[in-house]
Amino acid sequence: MFSFQDCSIPKRLTRMNMLVSGTALLLASAGFFVYDLYNFRAGIVLNLGIQAQIIGSNSISAVLFDDPHSAEITLSALQAAPRVMSAEIYTPDGQPFAEYRRDRGESRAPPLKIPSGETQAYRFQSGEVGLVRLIVFHGKPVATVYMRSGLGAMHERQRSFALIVATVFLMSLLAAAWMSSVARQSIAEPIVRLAKTAQIVLGEKDYSVRAPVNGERNEIAVLIASFNEMLAQIQERDAALGEAHNRLEQQVQERTAQLKAANADLEAFSYSVSHDLRAPLRHIGAFSQILSEEYDSKMEPGARQHLNRILAGVKHMSRLIDDMLKMAQIGRKELVRVTTDLNFLLREVLVDLQPESGGRQIDWRIGNLSSADCDAGLVRQVLMNLLSNALKYSRRREIAVIEVGQVQQEGVSVIFVRDNGAGFDERYAHKLFGAFQRLHRAEDFEGTGVGLSTVQRIIRKHGGEIWAKGEVDKGATFFFSFAAKGQDRVHTNKAMAGG
Amino acid sequence: MKATYLYNFSRFVEWPAKAAPAQGDSFAICVLGEDPFGPALKATVEHETIAGKSVVTRQVPAPQDAVNCRVLFISASEDKRLKEILTNLGTSSVLTVSDLPRFTQRGGMVQFVLEGNRVRFEVNTATAERAGLTLSSELLKVALNVRKSGQIGD
Numbered sequence: 001m002f003s004f005q006d007c008s009i010p011k012r013l014t015r016m017n018m019l020v021s022g023t024a025l026l027l028a029s030a031g032f033f034v035y036d037l038y039n040f041r042a043g044i045v046l047n048l049g050i051q052a053q054i055i056g057s058n059s060i061s062a063v064l065f066d067d068p069h070s071a072e073i074t075l076s077a078l079q080a081a082p083r084v085m086s087a088e089i090y091t092p093d094g095q096p097f098a099e100y101r102r103d104r105g106e107s108r109a110p111p112l113k114i115p116s117g118e119t120q121a122y123r124f125q126s127g128e129v130g131l132v133r134l135i136v137f138h139g140k141p142v143a144t145v146y147m148r149s150g151l152g153a154m155h156e157r158q159r160s161f162a163l164i165v166a167t168v169f170l171m172s173l174l175a176a177a178w179m180s181s182v183a184r185q186s187i188a189e190p191i192v193r194l195a196k197t198a199q200i201v202l203g204e205k206d207y208s209v210r211a212p213v214n215g216e217r218n219e220i221a222v223l224i225a226s227f228n229e230m231l232a233q234i235q236e237r238d239a240a241l242g243e244a245h246n247r248l249e250q251q252v253q254e255r256t257a258q259l260k261a262a263n264a265d266l267e268a269f270s271y272s273v274s275h276d277l278r279a280p281l282r283h284i285g286a287f288s289q290i291l292s293e294e295y296d297s298k299m300e301p302g303a304r305q306h307l308n309r310i311l312a313g314v315k316h317m318s319r320l321i322d323d324m325l326k327m328a329q330i331g332r333k334e335l336v337r338v339t340t341d342l343n344f345l346l347r348e349v350l351v352d353l354q355p356e357s358g359g360r361q362i363d364w365r366i367g368n369l370s371s372a373d374c375d376a377g378l379v380r381q382v383l384m385n386l387l388s389n390a391l392k393y394s395r396r397r398e399i400a401v402i403e404v405g406q407v408q409q410e411g412v413s414v415i416f417v418r419d420n421g422a423g424f425d426e427r428y429a430h431k432l433f434g435a436f437q438r439l440h441r442a443e444d445f446e447g448t449g450v451g452l453s454t455v456q457r458i459i460r461k462h463g464g465e466i467w468a469k470g471e472v473d474k475g476a477t478f479f480f481s482f483a484a485k486g487q488d489r490v491h492t493n494k495a496m497a498g499g
Numbered sequence: 500m501k502a503t504y505l506y507n508f509s510r511f512v513e514w515p516a517k518a519a520p521a522q523g524d525s526f527a528i529c530v531l532g533e534d535p536f537g538p539a540l541k542a543t544v545e546h547e548t549i550a551g552k553s554v555v556t557r558q559v560p561a562p563q564d565a566v567n568c569r570v571l572f573i574s575a576s577e578d579k580r581l582k583e584i585l586t587n588l589g590t591s592s593v594l595t596v597s598d599l600p601r602f603t604q605r606g607g608m609v610q611f612v613l614e615g616n617r618v619r620f621e622v623n624t625a626t627a628e629r630a631g632l633t634l635s636s637e638l639l640k641v642a643l644n645v646r647k648s649g650q651i652g653d
């Protein structure tokens with residue numbers, strides 16, 4: 001049988017056409033055949049019955065007056081009926097009376113029984129039909145006539161019928177094939193063209209292609225028109241999208257330039273301010289110092305206390321200005337990337353930090369760090385800052401534990417500095433890296449709030465990230481890398497930058 | 500067998516419409532002389548009708564009585580009186596049947612003839628016609644011999 005599974009639409013149409021017309025034709029032919037056969041058989045039976053009746057009627061006197069010879073003369077008229085193979089006349093008591101045989105050698109077949117109330121019975125079997133008819137004369141059965149006829153005519157008719165059916169079948173299939181080729185042009189071809197167009201659009205991402213329309217007004221035309229309309233809409237949307245993108249890009253560039261300029265201005269401003277603030281501050285400091293040294297004995301205790309406050313304030317402000325200048329410098333400085341052994345850098349920092357750690361019990365846990373392509377001076381500041389923070393916030397611990405190590409996270413090397421110090425509330429983690437932002441009171445831990453901000457600037461300048469985890473009184477861990485990690489990290493990073 | 504034939508003959512013979520029987524609605528099959536059939540004839544025709552008339556059998560003593568019969572069987576015993584009988588019947592529409600030899604030549608209509616052990620018959624259409632009777636061709640077809648002329652005689 002045909003398979004409809006993986007065929008193109010034109011082939012399917014053709015096959016369906018052929019199948020439908022073939023099936024219809026076969027059914028119709030079968031119907032006609034059966035009808036014709038039935039009719040023909042009925043005709044044969046009718047004919048044979050009439051012949052039997054004629055023979056019987058003409059043999060009544062012969063039977064009544066016991067003259068088989070006369071009956072045989074009547075029977076011999078059947079020579080004119082070539083299909084009749086034999087005819088026999090029986091007396092009412094079933095005795096054979098006269099017979100006729102076309103073929104002398106034929107044996108006598110037993111006659112059929114006529115059901116009571118009927119005048120005739122027949123039976124079709126093995127290429128012949130047997131018919132027995134009761135002959136009635138003046139209301140009385142006089143004889144029965146039994147005739148057998150060959151069915152050659154019927155078989156001939158069946159053969160010619162089959163020939164006609166086969167011819168018509170073949171011609172119908174040809175017609176169906178022709179018709180489906182017409183259908184293929186009007187139905188299938190547009191669909192095939194549409195499919196090809198869709199493939200071109202998909203394959204080449206070319207939305208300017210259009211499926212050809214051939215002036216028809218049917219569902220396929222609607223389909224093609226819709227398809228083309230869709231392509232047009234996609235094209236329009238693409239164009240709009242491209243335009244919006246370009247506009248956005250341009251805006252971003254403009255804003256970036258503006259931002260850069262503003263940043264530069266701001267840095268220049270803060271630098272100059274810091275720088276310019278230094279001179280007056282130095283004066284205040286110097287003269288306060290002179291006051292404190294030269295007029296120490298002449299001062300009342302109250303004045304002495306005020307002066308000390310001024311000196312402390314000058315010292316703090318001076319440090320603030322220093323830090324701000326440092327931060328501004330980082331913003332203006334170009335990175336000098338060199339392959340640097342971070343272990344070496346760390347050792348230097350640890351040596352520098354010895355004065356701060358002196359006299360304390362500290363459990364240093366230093367892991368092995370790799371080399372990195374970075375600005376050694378700036379990264380040194382980062383390590384210095386993070387480690388000095390760790391020392392500062394863990395100083396209330398009897399034994400401070402400070403750990404430095406390197407781990408791989410999402411394919412990126414991450415360096416961490418962990419302490420068991422005061423820690424922080426993660427809810428305020430975003431404020432950690434803001435300039436002048438402090439999570440601890442100055443009375444507890446001194447500081448300007450510029451250190452971590454500077455660290456973040458340095459790391460960002462390297463294209464990396466920095467983030468922290470911690471818990472109040474359970475220590476803090478600072479992580480940084482020289483390369484950006486996955487999307488979520490960037491997101492967190494933004495949240496931090498926002499603070 | 501002959502009794503059956505006697506009755507069957509009447510099926511193949513047409514009587515003229517004017518042949519009005521004296522005995523109303525009956526169709527009489529009569530025997531003149533010694534009855535050779537016995538009860539067989541009566542048994543054969545019992546309950547039978549011909550053209551709506553019930554068939555009866557009758558023994559007739561004299562030829563004059565036979566004019567109202569439809570079929571008359573003339574027994575072999577009447578051989579000597581045959582001429583007188585036939586003359587008496589004249590042109591009455593009575594089908595005459597007999598065993599007598601040369602019956603059809605002597606003015607009779609249907610004569611039984613034995614052929615081997617089979618009963619056959621011969622007819623004389625001329626004498627039948629003279630009596631206004633028409634013998635069916637079906638009857639003539641099975642007749643052993645069909646004569647077409649003949650006078651009443653010996």
